Amino acid sequence: MRIGETLLRIDRRVIYLILGIAVIAPLIKPIGIPVNVMPETQKLFDAINQIPSNDKPLLISVDFDPAAMPELYPMLLAILRHAFAKNIRVLVLAIWAPGTGLGEMALQTVAPEYNKTYGRDYVFLGYKPGMTAVMLGMGESIRGVFPTDYYGTPLDSLEMMQPIRNYRDIAMCVSLSAGTPGYLEWISYAGARYGLKIGTGVTAVSAADAYPYVQTGQLCGLLAGLKGASEYETLVERHGYSKAFKPACQGMDSQSLAHLVMMIFIVLGNIGYFLTRRQR
Amino acid sequence: MNVSLNPLVWFAALLTLSIFSFLYRDNPFYRFAEHLFVGTSMGYWIALTWHNAVKPNLWIPLVKEHNLLYIIPLILGLFYFLRFVPRLNWFVRLPIAFSLGWASGVAIPAVLQASIIKQLQGTMLTPAMFNRWDTGLWSIVILIGVICTILFFFFSAERRGIMKPIAQIGITFLMIGFGASFGYTVMARISLLIGRMQFLLRDWLGIVQ
Numbered sequence: 001m002r003i004g005e006t007l008l009r010i011d012r013r014v015i016y017l018i019l020g021i022a023v024i025a026p027l028i029k030p031i032g033i034p035v036n037v038m039p040e041t042q043k044l045f046d047a048i049n050q051i052p053s054n055d056k057p058l059l060i061s062v063d064f065d066p067a068a069m070p071e072l073y074p075m076l077l078a079i080l081r082h083a084f085a086k087n088i089r090v091l092v093l094a095i096w097a098p099g100t101g102l103g104e105m106a107l108q109t110v111a112p113e114y115n116k117t118y119g120r121d122y123v124f125l126g127y128k129p130g131m132t133a134v135m136l137g138m139g140e141s142i143r144g145v146f147p148t149d150y151y152g153t154p155l156d157s158l159e160m161m162q163p164i165r166n167y168r169d170i171a172m173c174v175s176l177s178a179g180t181p182g183y184l185e186w187i188s189y190a191g192a193r194y195g196l197k198i199g200t201g202v203t204a205v206s207a208a209d210a211y212p213y214v215q216t217g218q219l220c221g222l223l224a225g226l227k228g229a230s231e232y233e234t235l236v237e238r239h240g241y242s243k244a245f246k247p248a249c250q251g252m253d254s255q256s257l258a259h260l261v262m263m264i265f266i267v268l269g270n271i272g273y274f275l276t277r278r279q280r
Numbered sequence: 281m282n283v284s285l286n287p288l289v290w291f292a293a294l295l296t297l298s299i300f301s302f303l304y305r306d307n308p309f310y311r312f313a314e315h316l317f318v319g320t321s322m323g324y325w326i327a328l329t330w331h332n333a334v335k336p337n338l339w340i341p342l343v344k345e346h347n348l349l350y351i352i353p354l355i356l357g358l359f360y361f362l363r364f365v366p367r368l369n370w371f372v373r374l375p376i377a378f379s380l381g382w383a384s385g386v387a388i389p390a391v392l393q394a395s396i397i398k399q400l401q402g403t404m405l406t407p408a409m410f411n412r413w414d415t416g417l418w419s420i421v422i423l424i425g426v427i428c429t430i431l432f433f434f435f436s437a438e439r440r441g442i443m444k445p446i447a448q449i450g451i452t453f454l455m456i457g458f459g460a461s462f463g464y465t466v467m468a469r470i471s472l473l474i475g476r477m478q479f480l481l482r483d484w485l486g487i488v489q
Binding site for chain 1: 303304325328329332333337383386387390391393394395398399401402422457460461464465466467468470471472473474475476477478481487488489
């Protein structure tokens, strides 16, 4: 009985400390647990890979804020590297206002790695409030919603934007989504109404909700949390598109070890409960 | 070890440690960081709303381009502030009714199509699903799961006879769903911790690459 009570009375600060060590130790000394690519990640990779070079652009919607950065920003970097390596044109916008800075930062990081030129290879539209109106409006006319890009340049004066009128001129959209508005709104307004092909990368919290949309084909692929980001980074590197540092892969050892610690504590807690149940 | 010399990185790192200190117990460092975050966020959102919403969508068209049509949304927007005037606070219903009517009209057909009709289609069994044994099997599992879970919430019939095992299967599917969601939530929270640790160990202390 004493063991059971001891297990139930473990100080929460002890748990925090052990969890902290489980996260920090693999960052300092990596274990190198291999990353297995899930079918949903492979589907998204294949969908982007099939976009012809220098043709219709890939639309990336930055639907997250700095709070979701550890999970979604590595996805954004990996997708940009994949697209630029394949000479796929990229159109970036933000449905979340704080996503504006993150989208711009990612483009400024990745575009120089592949010698991409602004206006010819990629365009940043920035943020526009009124998510439903923005998504529906872009289906009719992108210029109607974004007369200028983020820097105030008229879209007509940008080489890449000249043949682009609406969703019919977009190859597919990837929404990197941390909540609402996010992938579900893109499916509802751009996918269902205008037939735009949608893929998504989501925070792990909302991954379970997104799977039904992959099963129905409304999402052409799904990246789930840090694991999804690490899988995409692995695929991009495996195909020789990038040799850049992989922040999500670096975190996966910590993720696995922390999960192991959590599982051990859950088992210990249950053992403690069953050992003391009779007393109660 | 390559410690950052950037004062902003140091400031961010110290704020992170201040927030983490709450794991031990509540303290003035945590409260300072928390209040600073709330204040900064509010200021950031006010500036952001002005520059991205009010200025381009109302101020410039109305004041600089003299498009008088924009007086209508201006008046509707100002009605929100009449909530503070007890005699006139019913005016706030007008912009709410306008927003609600517009949003419902736009959202209902789209959500019906995307989240109900398409999801129902995904539940239905078609011969194509049985081209491979595994997809066929999962399709049957999905169909059983959906029917049993819906019947679990069917409160008009007492859970006796055939309804009892169906409801039990339904709750089993629900529990598996909750378990998956919880597992993903743990993964998400650990990911956030990893992100901060990467910042502290890489960007601040320069211990890791």
